[in-house]
Amino acid sequence: MSSFYKPILTALFYLAQVGVVMAQDSMNYRITENYVPDDLDLYQTIVKLDQEFFGYYNTCETQLELYADFYAEELEFYHDQGGLSTSKSEIVQSTKQNICGRVTRHLVPNSIEVYSIPGFGAVEMGLHYFINADNPPNEPRKVGRFMIFWKEGSEGWKISKVVSLH
Template identity: 30%
Template sequence: MNQSKINQSIKSLLLCITGFLMASGIASAQVDKNSELFKTLKAKDSILFKIGFNKCEVEKSAALMYDDLEFYHDKGGVTNSKDEFVKNMKNGLCRENNPEKVYRFLVEESLDVFPMFKNGKLYGALQNGKHFFSTDQSMTYKKSDNYALFSHLWIIENNEWKLKRVISYNHTAKEAGK
């Protein structure tokens, strides 16, 4: 299967899952951006990216992940475990003296969180958003042309939120604002 078909399949799968969850009532409407759940998962996003990705403190972000983490990336393929993810980060983006170091920035207003319940009890949440990337640590997204969308499936385990699945897709290089 070629890359274009794989990308389309991932997008279709994500849309189907989201649509099913919303239509079936399994997932309820997006939570308020001032809610405790939204703030908690936004803070987890900061640990994943501001610390783990941007500062390359990979172990801190890895602590938030399930061992069987699955990471689907429309340009980089599938990563099948937390260990594989950490190894890829340390040998790639976070390798020593990386001249191509890239920083990730969240488009703040794009972040949405959808709680997931079983028998009325919160067990997880889907976090969606848009982010951009730059080799400039102080970059603002209004100047960037390197955007992508993401969906994170967070599950509560022993009263802690842990990242179970990641879909990172629609990586583009467009002029800002278009």
């Protein structure tokens, strides 16, 4: 191959990869086909809380206290790789050591579903993926499922249970 074509082919290969990633990001994934929230106000509240919580998660090197405040004191965190954690302080410490400044969470657009749990709060289900700064930038993204149980109480909405599947 002549030296003239090599940079052109490299650029085309790069653009094809960027196009695939952009197409993946713009896909309209759903957990349940044709989902429509039963309670639009509740749905909007939980979506906003998700944005706030993961905004703090993604900037936890400077926002760790705000991130931690979303968790209830009685917390259960089920993770398909890390197992069960029931200590809020250990979860926050683990986030500080392993996530802050290194990993960001990205929500798959339009994937959140919210269901009311009378007398408790709500459950949120959705799809997301994580980008680790230590990994190559063009590494394929693995979309995972999550469930967050939001408990509504005198202190507002708190996360009481999380199921995170990668």
